[in-house]
Amino acid sequence: MNSAAVIVEADPPLWSQPDTARLRTLVGAGAVVLGASWFLASGLAEVRQQLVFVSLSLFGAFLGLAGVAGWLIGGRRTVRARTRLLLGDAPAAASASGGPVADGFVAVPDARWFHRADCLLVKGRDLVVSARAAHEAVGRRACPACAPTPTVVPA
Ligand SMILES: [Zn+2]
16 A cells, blocks of 8 residues: 555656647647648638738647657656666766777677677677687688777776
């Protein structure tokens, strides 16, 4: 009973009630403007007379698109805030540099590529760790996906 309240607090909806109301209002208004301009233009034979209704329908389409864009931006903002809350800020340069973990790169035995230690192509596999020269000596080449390059390890 008490845990349900905690779950509700920890997992609020992605969009708030005003976000959803704004989406419905803008998409609905855009649809009404589109429908009205179609209806009003349908009886006119001259293209010149229909032009104002084409402009009106473009405005209606813009209203709907603006509503959806605002809704998606609000959702992205919420996801970004939750991600930051869950994962914290990104680590500085340790994983971004993509360099070797100790002083070598990794490879699957008998494979033709060597990788950075954090390469997704070797995640969860049995690996050998060696220096770049050792990998190249047995004929392995640098993984084109993770592009292992030597990094300068601060002293
Ligand atoms: Zn790789």
